Amino acid sequence: MNLDLIADITTAILVSFGCFLGIIGGLGMHRLGDFYSRLHAVGITDTLCSFLILSGLAFQAGLTLVTVKLILVFLFLFFTSPTASFSLANNAWNWGLKPENLPVELAESYEGDDS
Amino acid sequence: MNILLTGAAIAIMFTMLLALIRALMGPTVFDRVLAVNMFGTKAVLLVAVFAFISGRPDVLDIALLYSLLNFVGVVAALRLVQRGKEYAQKKLEEDAQ
Numbered sequence: 001m002n003l004d005l006i007a008d009i010t011t012a013i014l015v016s017f018g019c020f021l022g023i024i025g026g027l028g029m030h031r032l033g034d035f036y037s038r039l040h041a042v043g044i045t046d047t048l049c050s051f052l053i054l055s056g057l058a059f060q061a062g063l064t065l066v067t068v069k070l071i072l073v074f075l076f077l078f079f080t081s082p083t084a085s086f087s088l089a090n091n092a093w094n095w096g097l098k099p100e101n102l103p104v105e106l107a108e109s110y111e112g113d114d115s
Numbered sequence: 116m117n118i119l120l121t122g123a124a125i126a127i128m129f130t131m132l133l134a135l136i137r138a139l140m141g142p143t144v145f146d147r148v149l150a151v152n153m154f155g156t157k158a159v160l161l162v163a164v165f166a167f168i169s170g171r172p173d174v175l176d177i178a179l180l181y182s183l184l185n186f187v188g189v190v191a192a193l194r195l196v197q198r199g200k201e202y203a204q205k206k207l208e209e210d211a212q
Contacts, residue, residue, distance in 0.1 A: 008116055011116070011119070012119050015119060015120070015123045015164075016119070016123070018123070018160075019122075019123045019126035019127060019130075020126075022126060022127055022130040022157060022160070023126060023129060023130055023133075025130065025153065026129065026130035026131075026132075026133030026134060026153075027133065029133055029134060029137040029149075029150065029153065030133065030136070030137060035143055035145055035146055035149070038137075038146065038149060039145075039149055042149060042152075042153050046153060046156050049160070050156060050159070050160055053123065053127075053160050053163065053164065054160070054163060057163055057164065057166075057167050060116070060167055061167070061172060066172040066175065069172070069175040069176070069179065070163065070175065072179060073159065073163060073175065073178050073179050073182060076179065076182050076183065077156060077159065077182050080182065080185075080186040081152075081156060083186070084152050084186055084189045084190065085149075085152075087189070087190060087193055088145055088148060088149055088152070088189070088193060091145070091193045091196060091197055092143070092145040094197070095145075095196065095197070095200060097143060097145065
């Protein structure tokens with residue numbers, strides 16, 4: 001069990017999980033009817049999928065400058081993806097797009113909210 | 116190892132296809148922006164995987180650059196949609212007078 005074999009196995013596991021999550025995010029885009037549930041589905045799988053795939057590739061590259069680049073890519077995705085999801089939801093809400101199956105008492109409380 | 120990474124690239128491309136279909140079908144404009152955001156993130160991952168398939172890891176800078184662009188693109192699209200609505204409301208008020 002030399003070191004390369006272990007690195008390859010970890011890469012295989014991590015990358016396959018990452019792609020599996022990516023496909024789940026893709027399916028979530030179609031299965032879920034409402035915009036907000038879609039945003040929820042994509043927001044979750046997006047960050048974790050990129051973490052898994054990029055860390056899987058980092059095992060391939062070992063401790064070199066390439067791993068630093070991979071970590072940089074992941075850090076950037078880690079911070080901007082939720083921010084983009086937030087600004088999407090915020091804009092959609094202010095635009096007046098309300099979730100479909102909002103419970104009645106909640107809907108009334110937001111009725112006057114015209115911000 | 117290359118077979119695994121090629122398989123991963125195909126899976127990512129399939130996800131991008133799903134995101135594109137949602138972008139075309141999406142009823143509201145926000146679905147489209149969300150789909151483009153997901154497409155961009157998956158494109159970043161595709162470039163990262165391709166960097167390792169082709170054995171030239173310095174392609175990763177493109178992945179980093181594209182993730183920057185993707186974020187700016189999403190925020191710009193949202194700003195356009197919001198500004199468009201305000202402009203339309205102003206236009207309606209002017210016509211009403």
